[in-house]
Amino acid sequence: MDSEPKRKASISNSSDSHVPSLAPPHRRMSRVIDPSRKMSMYNMRRPSLAGSQRTGDYVVPKMPVRLANTYRLEPKNGEKFSSGEVSRVIAEVLENYLSGETYEETMCGKLAKNIAEILKERVKSMKFPRYKFVSEVTITQNGRQSMQTASRCLSNQQTDSYATASYKNSSLSAYAAVYGFYFE
Template sequence: MDVKPKPEPVPQQGRRGSEFEKSYTKKLLTDSLKDSSLRVTHFDVAEPGEVDDSEQGSSSQSHQEQAKVANTYRMGPVRKFMPHLLQKQIEELLKGTFTGVMYDHSVCKDLADKLADDILKLTEAQGFDRYRYVVTVFVGEEKGQGVNIASRALWDTENDNFVSLSLKNSSIFITAMMYAVYFE
């Protein structure tokens, strides 16, 4: 039996790079964004000790390419939301906005929108990180009727909280609720 050895593969000179090679992917991104207003500002580089053939010619790397940031895996807030810090301030906003106002649909709608924006700005200014806020303001005409307002949500009792305030005069009733939901 005569066994012929396999011939050595001849390397191709104009070979297209693999999508899995970092240098080729970077070149593809840069070329595809060449005519647009977007540009490649950061691309992950090889770990120290690994040699990337596209970076062999440059002796200095930018600070962006050297920095690596890991996930925090933080499951809870650094500073928990504390509703008592906002209770008085929201109550003052509520009274200041609706004191002496008679019910008129268009006026009350605009005041409720403004109040919701003010409550949201006030809450965001407190600096509780990773919290998302939902603010609702209900305004209705007071005619001696009973009103129940309810809400449902998936709730984390450890981190999520809320502030709820009501105001009532001879013409209108107002209920403002602000929910602070921790975003992991």
């Protein structure tokens, strides 16, 4: 018959790595890096519960949410990205956050990131359904020089749009743009 003995699947955790286990799936594992040795320790692993939920004695992985396709290719009436409303929001945010500020190189870089995130959140709260947003903020020193910016993207003229605004004081000038792309 067979010269090799047949192996049974083990229900308990075994140190034998070639024997499959019938136990429920456990936590995902990730490598632990020892900073003192500056190399990963492949034998040491730590559990990760990302994307799972605990029920009883074992961890059940979360299933991704699946949504039914609506087959809508354009927004309904009144749901389209409004450039005028978004431009007013951009001008208001720039005025609130930049009035009284002076240009400092390191501070303005962080400030531009924060304003871009605030703009994106404010536009999201305006409830344009099925739109994705990109916000861009540029802050430069106001030294009476000219500045020209350009951006290009492939978009649908019927559904996608953008809004811009600028702000200037004696020390700095800022330009912000928010792009709205309809997600089909």
